[in-house]
Amino acid sequence: MDVLKGAVDFVQNKTKVEVNQRDIEKILSALNSTNHFWEVIFLSQKPFAVVRETINYLISIDFVKTDESGNLILTEKGKEFISANNIPVVKNYTCSYCEGRGIVFSEIKDAYEKFKEIVKTRPDAIVEYDQGYVTEETAFSRIALMIKKGDLVGKRLIVFGDDDLVSIAAALTKLPKEVIVLEIDKRLVEFINQAAKEHNLNLKAIEYDFRNKLPDDFVKSFDTFTIDPPETIEALDLCFTRTISSLKGAGCAGYFGLTNIEASLSKWHEFQKLLLNKFNAVITDIIENFNHYVNWNYLLPSLESSLTFVNVQPKLNWYTSSMYRIELVKDVDIKNEFINCELYIDNEAILYKEN
Amino acid sequence: MDVLKGAVDFVQNKTKVEVNQRDIEKILSALNSTNHFWEVIFLSQKPFAVVRETINYLISIDFVKTDESGNLILTEKGKEFISANNIPVVKNYTCSYCEGRGIVFSEIKDAYEKFKEIVKTRPDAIVEYDQGYVTEETAFSRIALMIKKGDLVGKRLIVFGDDDLVSIAAALTKLPKEVIVLEIDKRLVEFINQAAKEHNLNLKAIEYDFRNKLPDDFVKSFDTFTIDPPETIEALDLCFTRTISSLKGAGCAGYFGLTNIEASLSKWHEFQKLLLNKFNAVITDIIENFNHYVNWNYLLPSLESSLTFVNVQPKLNWYTSSMYRIELVKDVDIKNEFINCELYIDNEAILYKEN
Numbered sequence: 001m002d003v004l005k006g007a008v009d010f011v012q013n014k015t016k017v018e019v020n021q022r023d024i025e026k027i028l029s030a031l032n033s034t035n036h037f038w039e040v041i042f043l044s045q046k047p048f049a050v051v052r053e054t055i056n057y058l059i060s061i062d063f064v065k066t067d068e069s070g071n072l073i074l075t076e077k078g079k080e081f082i083s084a085n086n087i088p089v090v091k092n093y094t095c096s097y098c099e100g101r102g103i104v105f106s107e108i109k110d111a112y113e114k115f116k117e118i119v120k121t122r123p124d125a126i127v128e129y130d131q132g133y134v135t136e137e138t139a140f141s142r143i144a145l146m147i148k149k150g151d152l153v154g155k156r157l158i159v160f161g162d163d164d165l166v167s168i169a170a171a172l173t174k175l176p177k178e179v180i181v182l183e184i185d186k187r188l189v190e191f192i193n194q195a196a197k198e199h200n201l202n203l204k205a206i207e208y209d210f211r212n213k214l215p216d217d218f219v220k221s222f223d224t225f226t227i228d229p230p231e232t233i234e235a236l237d238l239c240f241t242r243t244i245s246s247l248k249g250a251g252c253a254g255y256f257g258l259t260n261i262e263a264s265l266s267k268w269h270e271f272q273k274l275l276l277n278k279f280n281a282v283i284t285d286i287i288e289n290f291n292h293y294v295n296w297n298y299l300l301p302s303l304e305s306s307l308t309f310v311n312v313q314p315k316l317n318w319y320t321s322s323m324y325r326i327e328l329v330k331d332v333d334i335k336n337e338f339i340n341c342e343l344y345i346d347n348e349a350i351l352y353k354e355n
Numbered sequence: 356m357d358v359l360k361g362a363v364d365f366v367q368n369k370t371k372v373e374v375n376q377r378d379i380e381k382i383l384s385a386l387n388s389t390n391h392f393w394e395v396i397f398l399s400q401k402p403f404a405v406v407r408e409t410i411n412y413l414i415s416i417d418f419v420k421t422d423e424s425g426n427l428i429l430t431e432k433g434k435e436f437i438s439a440n441n442i443p444v445v446k447n448y449t450c451s452y453c454e455g456r457g458i459v460f461s462e463i464k465d466a467y468e469k470f471k472e473i474v475k476t477r478p479d480a481i482v483e484y485d486q487g488y489v490t491e492e493t494a495f496s497r498i499a500l501m502i503k504k505g506d507l508v509g510k511r512l513i514v515f516g517d518d519d520l521v522s523i524a525a526a527l528t529k530l531p532k533e534v535i536v537l538e539i540d541k542r543l544v545e546f547i548n549q550a551a552k553e554h555n556l557n558l559k560a561i562e563y564d565f566r567n568k569l570p571d572d573f574v575k576s577f578d579t580f581t582i583d584p585p586e587t588i589e590a591l592d593l594c595f596t597r598t599i600s601s602l603k604g605a606g607c608a609g610y611f612g613l614t615n616i617e618a619s620l621s622k623w624h625e626f627q628k629l630l631l632n633k634f635n636a637v638i639t640d641i642i643e644n645f646n647h648y649v650n651w652n653y654l655l656p657s658l659e660s661s662l663t664f665v666n667v668q669p670k671l672n673w674y675t676s677s678m679y680r681i682e683l684v685k686d687v688d689i690k691n692e693f694i695n696c697e698l699y700i701d702n703e704a705i706l707y708k709e710n
Contacts, residue, residue, distance in 0.1 A: 018684070022606030026505050086509030086532075093458040093503045098450035100457040102642065105448060148448045150381050154441030177441075251377030269637040269684045276631060282624040285677075286641045287457065322640075329373070329624045 003061065003081060010057045015049040016347050018266040025087055027054045031064060032082050033090040035071040037309045038318035043090045045260040045288075048350045052310060070312040094289070099137065101290050101323075105144035111172035112140045118172075118195050119165055123187040125296040127351075130230050130344045131163045131185070132296045132319065134257075139169045141290065142255060142323065146224060149325065151253045152176050155223035158246050159183075160239065162205070166226055167192060171201035180218070182208035210238055210343070213336045214245050222246045226255040228291075228321075231263040232346040236271050237278075238339055244279045249331045254281070257291040257321035262348050281326040290323030302351055358416065358436060365412045370404040371702050373621040380442055382409045386419060387437050388445040390426040392664045393673035398445045400615040400643075403705045407665060425667040449644070454492065456645050456678075460499035466527035467495045473527075473550050474520055478542040480651040482706075485585050485699045486518045486540070487651045487674065489612075494524045496645065497610060497678065501579060504680065506608045507531050510578035513601050514538075515594065517560070521581055522547060526556035535573070537563035565593055565698070568691045569600050577601045581610040583646075583676075586618045587701040591626050592633075593694055599634045604686045609636070612646040612676035617703050636681040645678030657706055 004021040012019045023046050030043035030051075041051050055072065058064040063078035074082070081087075094100035105112065116136055125131035134142075143166065146152040152175050159167040159181045165188075167181045183189050183205055192205035206215075225246055229239040243254055258268065275281045295314050305311055345352055359376040367374045378401050385398035385406075396406050410427065413419040418433030429437065436442075449455035460467065471491055480486035489497075498521065501507040507530050514522040514536045520543075522536045538544050538560055547560035561570075580601055584594040598609055613623065630636045650669050660666055700707055 018605075020604070020606035022505075029505055088502075088505070088508040090505070091462065091499075091502050093460065093462065093499045095450060095453035095457050095459050097452035098457065102450050102453065102455040102457040103448040104450050107446065107448065144446075144448045147443075147446050150377075150384055150443070150445070153443040249375070250373075251375035265637045265639065265682055266684050268639070269631060269635075272627070272638060273631050276624060276628050280624075282620045283627060283638060283641060284620065284623070285643055286638060288640055327620055329621050 003063070006061070007054055007057045011050055011053045014053045015047075017047055017050055017264050019050055023050060024054055025085075027051055028082055028087050029090050031055075031058070031072060031074060031078075032087060035073055036315055037070065037072060037312060038314040039316060040072065041261060042316065042318040042320065047264050047348050048261050049348065049352065050264070052307070055309060056307075066309045068308075070308040070310075072309050099292070101141045101145075101287060103141060103144050103148060105140045108140065108144065108147075108173050111169065112136070114172050114199070115140065115169050118168060118199070122165060123185070123191055125163060125298070126185075127298045127302050129163075129185050132293050133163045133165070134228075135292045135294055135317065138291050139164055139166045142166055142226065143169050143173060145323065145325070146170070146226075146255065147173075147175065149253065151224040156180075156221065158218065158222040158225045160210070160225060160227040160243055162192065163188060164228060165192070167203055167205070168195050168201070171196065171203035172199070176202070179203040180222070181205035184209050210242055211339055211341065213338055214242055216336070218246050219336055220245070220248050222252070223248060224253050224255070228257050230343045231259060231267070232342060232344065232349065233267065233270060234341040235343045237274060238341055238343070240274065240279055241334055241339065244281065244328070244332060245334045245336055247328055250328050252328050254326045256324050258324055259319070259321040261319060262350055264348055267348060275326060280328060280330040280332040282329050283324060284327050285323065285325040287323040289320040291321040292317045293319040293321075295319070304353070358418075361416070362409055362412045366405055366408045369408045370402075372402055372405055372619050374405055378405060379409055380440075382406055383437055383442050384445050386410075386413070386427060386429060386433075387442060390428055391670055392425065392427060392667060393669040394671060395427065396616060397671065397673040397675065402619050402703050403616050404703065404707065405619070407662070410664060411662075421664045423663075425663040425665075427664050454647070456496045456642060458496060458499050458503060460495045463495065463499065463502075463528050466524065467491070469527050469554070470495065470524050473523060473554070477520060478540070478546055480518060480653070481540075482653045482657050484518075484540050487648050488518045488520070489583075490647045490649055490672065493646050494519055494521045497521055497581065498524050498528060500678070500680070501525070501581075501610065502528075502530065504608065506579040511535075511576065513573065513577040513580045515565070515580060515582040515598055517547065518543060519583060520547070522558055522560070523550050523556070526551065526558035527554070531557070534558040535577070536560035539564050565597055566694055566696065568693055569597055571691070573601050574691055575600070575603050577607070578603060579608050579610070583612050585698045586614060586622070587697060587699065587704065588622065588625060589696040590698045592629060593696055593698070595629065595634055596689055596694065599636065599683070599687060600689045600691055602683055605683050607683050609681045611679050613679055614674070614676040616674060617705055619703055622703060630681060635683055635685040635687040637684050638679060639682050640678065640680040642678040644675040646676040647672045648674040648676075650674070659708070
């Protein structure tokens with residue numbers, strides 16, 4: 001019996017996500033390094049559903065068992081396979097000084113301290129808009145990256161959806177010429193505008209649903225955008241139709257996070273083709289695990305899972321994403337019109353439920 | 356007079372490289388931060404010829420002057436423009452602990468110490484094969500990245516061209532199953548095989564010219580490749596025809612450096628399309644300035660430049676490249692045959708001479 005091949009067939013059939021034997025190997029490697037489900041996802045960087053079903057398969061062939069607390073434990077049979085196939089423990093060589101991002105933001109520490117005060121009263125993340133916000137360190141690392149790359153100082157920045165509150169972080173540095181936020185959630189629009197007023201920031205939030213056309217005066221109007229898009233291909237296509245439309249032209253830049261947790265590498269591939277072929281953008285940076293998300297309260301209830309290993313409270317900020325920076329290489333003409341589409345759920349989404 | 360537009364027209368006309376106003380801004384920002392030509396290239400991350408001709412233009416409109424040592428100095432007129440247009444000093448937020456790479460290699464320090472001993476007698480970089488090798492820290496950071504990503508332990512690694520000697524670094528860790536090097540330069544083939552013999556490494560170098568077909572038993576035979584390709588589109592197409600052919604299939608990975616110095620973002624765009632559309636590869640990581648190259652002796656003689664600001668010895672390791680990691684998402688069938696092409700020179704190459 002070929003274990004890896006068996007797992008690939010089982011997982012692919014269950015999830016309808018493209019899977020290969022090296023994906024299974026990486027999940028085994030993660031199981032060789034931790035017994036905590038959410039850390040297996042973090043270490044393997046494979047889609048949620050792929051990790052879950054791989055574990056279900058490994059349990060079915062007696063490679064893994066769970067204890068009453070939901071811990072995942074390799075059996076003797078599992079250990080033998082791992083040893084015979086030279087599957088290593090995951091090595092964490094991440095630089096602890098910069099959390100692996102490669103940049104530090106000590107020069108904008110004052111703004112960071114103010115930011116931490118302001119966000120203490122931020123609205124909770126809610127499931128309705130697929131929310132979940134990044135850590136304060138992440139927000140400021142993103143700002144530092146923009147400054148380093150020449151995309152913030154004296155520039156017009158537009159933030160598409162901002163439960164992360166990076167608009168406030170950017171405005172607090174006093175470096176951008178102007179910051180505009182388009183956000184669907186009224187609570188956030190109010191929170192951001194209130195902060196702008198109290199702290200005298202050159203920052204304005206406007207209520208906006210991505211499906212609507214971009215306000216006309218925002219078309220070809222900004223130097224830089226940032227977004228944390230939902231990860232269905234439809235949502236990505238829609239989001240980049242809006243974000244790219246907002247840029248002035250060649251040389252302007254965009255920043256966004258993309259996970260391996262809700263987007264398989266096959267989806268990455270399809271999405272990268274969109275960026276390059278449809279939107280005339282080049283990818284200049286992809287920094288793994290740059291964005292760390294704070295655990296959100298609705299995770300376990302929203303999953304409605306009957307699996308004990310899934311129903312455990314995460315012990316770490318397991319949900320991370322890669323930081324992308326793209327740059328327009330040529331101007332591109334995009335129709336500015338209403339587009340209807342499903343934003344949040346496909347078969348790779350954490351919230352996807354089998355029928 | 357619009358300075359930025361004037362510069363774009365002049366530089367584009369001189370270099371035939373696509374340039375936009377933000378490129379010129381970034382070069383001005385670099386000139387606002389250093390007076391050393393090679394550091395202007397490093398800080399602006401724009402192609403050599405684009406930086407050189409932008410400076411020539413700025414000298415012609417009395418924004419910049421040079422002193423007798425070749426230093427570049429902003430004039431009052433230049434300073435006024437920079438101030439009026441809010442062009443900042445370049446901020447170096449790079450993490451000093453990991454040199455911005457995001458990873459550390461302390462766990463493989465023993466191999467690193469041995470490596471430093473071995474490479475003391477390495478062959479010099481020569482112009483004939485467009486050589487120029489990375490620092491020892493770079494080589495080991497690359498190995499650490501491969502280990503972290505699950506691409507080295509127990510894997511078959513192939514190195515295409517190895518003046519960097521990363522094959523020796525990889526083999527010294529004793530982690531890969533096997534390391535093979537294909538290299539055109541006889542001196543390097545001998546050096547690597549000699550090191551393998553002396554240090555009992557599972558490593559073999561073979562003389563090979565990229566234009567020849569891949570040895571048949573190397574087709575679909577490796578888990579991981581690494582390469583530092585020449586940066587003409589023809590060379591990139593050829594190199595990836597060979598490297599991708601060597602991989603077993605979906606989930607296998609490739610590592611390589613690509614500069615902004617000899618490859619404009621328009622070329623990056625064209626090349627990324629090749630990777631995605633022709634080779635079924637997805638880009639998983641792009642880490643800026645990961646690869647630092649040791650200054651090579653033939654630089655100034657080979658340029659034959661009459662410009663005083665170019666004819667200065669570099670004061671820093673100015674030549675850097677981004678580290679790419681790609682992964683095959685689908686198997687791809689590539690014809691294995693002889694291909695003839697120009698490898699090293701196009702209009703973005705440092706060694707390009709106008710006729």
